[in-house]
Amino acid sequence: MKKIAIGVAGFLALAILAVLLLRSSDEVKIEKTLRECADAAERGDPEGIIRHLDPACTLGESDHAAFCARIRREIGQVRGTRIELGIAATVDRDEATVSLEVGVRAAMRDLGRSGYGLKMRRFDGEWRITRVDEVR
Helix, strand or coil, X not given: CHHHHHHHHHHHHXXXXXXXXXCCHHHHHHHHHHHHHHXXXXXXXXXXXXXXXXXXXEECCECHHHHHHHHHHHHHHHCCCEEXXXXXXXXECCEEEEEXXXXXXXXXXXXXXXXXXXXXXXXXXXEEEEEEEEEC
C-alpha cells in the first residue's frame, strides 16, 4: 500500500512539473500583461490599463472611446481593493484567446466575480488586448 501511495505521489509530481515546464513564454507574458492591468486597477490608474489596449480594442458593441471612458469611470470604484485573476490562454502564433475571471475583494469580503473572453495580439513583441467580451 505504501509503494502505491509513493507511486501515485510521484506521478502527480511529474504531471504538475510537466504542466509548469510546458507553459509557453507567450502565456507567461500574457499573464504578466493582465496582472499589470489588475495592479493598475488596484492603484486607481486607468491609464495603466488603457496602455495595454490596441487602439481599435472594443468591449462588446462599444467602440474604443466608449470602452476607455468606461475604464476611467469604473476604476475609481475598485480603488483600495484586491483583484484576483484566473487566466487560461491559448496562443496561436501572434494571436491569443484568453478566458479571464476577475474577482474583487475588499478586506475579507468578496465584492464579486466577472468573466471575460479576450482576444490578444502580439505587436512588436508586446501582447495587446484587441477585443473584450463579457461572459454571462
